[in-house]
Amino acid sequence: MRWSFEQGIVKSSKAVRGGISVFFPQYGVEQHGSARNKNWTIEDDAPSLNSFDTQGKSFVDLLLKPSEDDLKFWPHAFEFRLRVSLASDGSLSLISRIRNINGKPFSFSFAYQTYFSVSDISEVRLEGLETLDYRDNLCKKELFTEQGDAITFEAEIDRVYHSSPNCIAVLDHERKRTYLIRKEGLPDIVLWNPWEKKSRAMVDLGDTEYRKMLCVDGAAIEKPITLKPGKEWTGRVELVVVPSTLCSDFSPSKSGQKRFRNR
């Protein structure tokens, strides 16, 4: 499901290109926040979650707390718990819980930067973002409105779509498979593909690897989340792969009305 770089560079202080990265506490600033470059600890006795998030799944609980040095750059104490779960049907879930353990409120933006592996970017169609407003990072974050058609890809793209439905579909015609992205607490979707020219300038991306990937990120960016002291925010994403034949009656707008768990 997930795309990973072929000839990238792995350094502990630098995010790996591919897979899923967590952007926190600031999307678009200083490498999208430091969370993705940190060493997380495994938490054996994480505070419990709804039983739906555990049943029939293998999972690991991770914990991130800011160090003294981190607090010099972003002076807000927090506990960030991340549960990564794999269900027997192959679906992958990430549940982030961020708690303010500060004396004062703080605000943050967030994204699960998710690299999907595709047969070829020209074979991909994305459904669920039709007619939505988006900010185009390639046009000074200007606001535009998407047309009524599913999105296809012919050039570099770097956009943040607002108020998106809770289910988005990425259809890969050649592989005849569809990725479903179900999310909760994450109103925005980031779409990113660097295309050819930018790929050539990136040291951790092969010159033609952009054709084999598409980033579709569940996110909270346009309206940052504000957390009062002691409060906790939760943002979930679930990634499912299904044969495209099973998706013929798929409608993101209908699915978006449903709660994440009522599928």
Ligand SMILES: O=P(O)(O)OC[C@H]1O[C@@H](O)[C@H](O)[C@@H](O)[C@@H]1O
């Ligand atoms: O190279 P990075 O830090 O992983 O970021 C890749 C891209 O991530 C996307 O989410 C951003 O919208 C882009 O602007 C950015 O270029």
